[in-house]
Amino acid sequence: MPSPSPKATMHDVSRLAGVSTMTVSRVLADPDVVSEATRIKVMKAIEQLSYVPDRVAGSLSSRRTNFITAILPTLTNSNFADTAQGLAEAMRPADYQLLIGYTMYRLEEEERIIRAMLARRPDAIVVAGTTHTKAATEMMMRAGIPIVEIWDTPEHPIDHAVGFSNYEVGRAAALHLLSLGHRRIGALGSRIDSDAKDLRGESRLAGFSSVLREAGLSDELVIREGEAPVSYDHGALTLGILLNKAPDVEAVFAVSDISAVGALMECHRRGIKVPSDLSLMGFGDFDIARQCVPAITTIHIDAELLGRRTGELLLQVLGNRTASESVTTSAVNVGFELVSRETTAPARAKR
Amino acid sequence: MPSPSPKATMHDVSRLAGVSTMTVSRVLADPDVVSEATRIKVMKAIEQLSYVPDRVAGSLSSRRTNFITAILPTLTNSNFADTAQGLAEAMRPADYQLLIGYTMYRLEEEERIIRAMLARRPDAIVVAGTTHTKAATEMMMRAGIPIVEIWDTPEHPIDHAVGFSNYEVGRAAALHLLSLGHRRIGALGSRIDSDAKDLRGESRLAGFSSVLREAGLSDELVIREGEAPVSYDHGALTLGILLNKAPDVEAVFAVSDISAVGALMECHRRGIKVPSDLSLMGFGDFDIARQCVPAITTIHIDAELLGRRTGELLLQVLGNRTASESVTTSAVNVGFELVSRETTAPARAKR
DNA sequence: ATGAAGCATGTTATCGATAACATTGCAAAT
DNA sequence: ATTTGCAATGTTATCGATAACATGCTTCAT
Incomplete structure (x- = not known):
């Protein structure tokens, strides 16, 4: 040393x-x-x-640590990494330091992390998701600091929220595929009866199903298999399951571009032509989706902006802290955008 | 609230x-x-x-924060995200919390971050890279805590090091392409005369060049263009420059798989067949390299393992802290592995 | 002149824990 | 019976800053 x-x-x-x-x-x-x-x-x-x-001493004395806890499913997903970076960027001028924890998509792990983080006396908590264990919710409510739930639009936010509606994302995806004339439509997601579950992905599937049913179609081709986070292999695997179940499937929505890419590669391997034999779309607008050949239709989320917006909201809330008791609970919707590329095309004339 | x-x-x-x-x-x-x-x-x-x-109070009293500072170029590169995750994973059982900062490949930013982080009184510092500003080096030397430089093999480590030789990576890449019989060989990297520079990427280029010269070849086709971090566009752009300069180039090494993918896509667009017209390889073994069609030859780094090893080293050093004065400075080499896939093939018979 | 207002600085009292040493009590050893 | 030793707990003194209030000295309006 x-x-x-x-x-x-x-x-x-x-x-x-x-x-x-x-x-x-x-x-x-x-x-x-x-x-x-x-x-x-x-x-x-x-x-x-x-x-x-010595900020440790300073924090003890002033009762402000300038720490912001950020709890995300994983850092390994570029969308969440972008959000973390955007958040850090926005908070940096005010000299806030991020305390990042990742849950591996496990709610119990989230609870554990929240408990551990609270001991560090953060000035605020940012947490991905709107579903938490009972204990986790209580701890956050009692913490007496601003809480921001991100990456979805909670019906009953604990405090603040910045995100978009995953349910509506699913609906938009289904509507897109329907509008192309497809009728035999499936989706690829992960299980939610396991320890590690992607509840936001599940919301997207739920929205997707809702549109299918409204159109009088069945949602039996919505496949849920494997643990979160999804992987390329997940896409390949679940597409296989889907094709097994319905060789005549015309269009598929994957809850993540990662899955979509895996599915696309599986199509290459099986000689299935995309989009002429099968329309395919994903979610997240990962770099790879744009670079694939053919480029993948997807739903774009400005993850970094989401992080930055969260930061801006926090700066405002933290600034006013002493002022008018409490800033009203607020919910920011950053929206999303369907990006139509080369993997989705109109249905061919009926065979 | x-x-x-x-x-x-x-x-x-x-x-x-x-x-x-x-x-x-x-x-x-x-x-x-x-x-x-x-x-x-x-x-x-x-x-x-x-x-x-209240760990703030506890830290002040015990003079141990259980914070580990991790300074990386960016979180947006999955390799670094993996390293962060591996490090966090290894340190978690001992209840250490990561304080992550990212430099955007800028040395001045690294210095700024180190200064800011030291005020948080971390128990150790992990920093990517072996080149630092003078002030940064001094601050770390004086901090009186273990320092681990990662992601390269420093000649004169400040304290400890865990990594691999980027120079040797470059050499291995060049040797691979040479062994396939290629003679007209280029490389794609980023500039190092800008603010944001990838010094590890530069080491790889240097190693690459050294082999070319030893083989009696010129290294004029080693292209350096654009700021770090590289992107898909970087790969496409620099490949264009290279092709402009040498339409007859037979083999190319990109300092990152990201660039390699961009270059591969550019080949698709230009109708250049890989590997029959052009051999292509990258570095990092990103998921996308394996999933591309054709799958990209690359050099694999076990980034998560690198992080975990770093964590293990730290646990040992921090555990012994009071014991035998100071554990000897150590350097761990985690090595790398060339993964030969479909984008590199033997040179065709001379035209 | 003279007191009010304000600027620049100092004093005192914590903030919430832990290290290090001190004490107490009881069991085992002699 | 007396000592020794250890296990369990308590006491005291920080750790390094900042909040809140106090003080002293200018300056300026009346």
Whole structure:
């Protein structure tokens, strides 16, 4: 371990500069209230001692850590990584630091993480999803800090929400495929009776099914198999199941582009032509969806924007904290956009 | 904001349980030294008050935060996300929390982040890369905590290192292409005279060039264009530049699979057959490289393992901290593996 | 002149835990 | 019976900052 140089404290700085610690603190926190002469003296002393303030002590004293807890299913999904980055970006100017936890799509893990994070006394919590264990919900309600649920539109938000309707995403996907004239329509998702479940993906499937039923079609081709998170293999596998069940399927919606890509590759392998034999669409607008040949029709979410919006909301809420008791609970809908590319095409004339 | 319930302190718990705060502290930190009877009393009080310990206070007192700072170029690259996840996973059992910062491939940003992070008094720092600003290096040396440089093999590590040789990766790539009989060989990388530079990618290019020169070939087809991080577009763009310069190029190494995919798609668009017209390989073994058609030859790094190894090393070092002064500086090489797939093939007979 | 207002700075009292040492009580050893 | 030793718990003194209030000195209007 590198040479442990003796750490200077604020007290050391204050002595060297010939002022009180409070003045040093002010120079760091609010330079304008200090006269220029002393500010310079203090800065020089800080420089000279290579003083690094101790935010742990500062946090204890001020009761503000400037930590924001962000709880996501995984970092390995580029959409969530983008959200984390957008959030971090938005909070950085105000000097907030993200405390990231990931749940692996498990609610019990989410609860565990929330409990552990609360001990770090974050100034706010951002959590993906609107479904939590009872204990988790209670802990967040009692925490006395702003809570933002993201990546969906909760009916009864705990506090604030920034997201879009996964249900409507599913509906939009189904409507798109219907509008192309397809009637034999399926979907690829993951199971929700396992430990690790993608509840947002499930909402999309639910919305998808609802449209099929309204159109008088069956939703029996909505496949749920495998644990979240989905993978390329998941797409290949579930497409196989689907084809087994209904060789004549005309159009498929995958809950994630990752699955969609896997399904597309499986089509290549089986000699199924996309989109002439089968229309295929995904969700998320991952880079790969655009780069695939043929490029995959998908639903675009501006995940980074979602993160940034969340950050902006938080800055506002945290800024007003002392002001008018509590800012009204708010819900921001960032929407989504269906991006029609090459993997979906009108149904061919009836055979 | 949800109802701010009054927060119980350890003192409240101790009073309710009829013991001292020290006993409560011990129940939480080291249950075995407390008698079962009091442990139960205390646990009940904790439960009853919904007590959540304050780690901020605890950290100040114990001078251990259980924070590990991880500084990476970006979270948006799945390799780095994997490393972060592996590291977090390894440290979790010991109750360490990751403090993630990302530099956007900028050294000045790295310095800024290190400075900010040090104020949080992390127990260790993990940083991607072996090149840092002078100030950054000094800060880390003086911090008096373990430092681990990852994702490369530094000649003079600050403290510890876990990684692989990017230079050797470049050499392995060149050797592979040479062994297939190619003579007209190029590479795709990013510029290093800009703010955001990928120094590890540059090492790979350097290793690549060295082999070409040793084989008596020119390295004029090693293209450096665009800022890090590279993108699909980067691959397409730089391949265009390369083809412009040398329409007869036979084989190409991209510093990242992302670039390689972009290049492959550009080949599709231009009607260039891979690998018969052009051999192509990348680096990183991203999921997409395997799923592409044809599947891309690449160099595999077990990024998650790299993270986990780093975590294991840290646990060991942090565990021994008080023991034998300082564990000797160590360097772990996790190696890499060339994965030969469908985009590289032997050179055709001379035209 | 003179008191009010305001700027710059200092003082005092925490913030909520843990380290280190001190104490108590009881069982085993002699 | 007395000592020794250990197990279980308590006491005291920080850890390094910041909030809130206090003070001293200018400056300016009347």
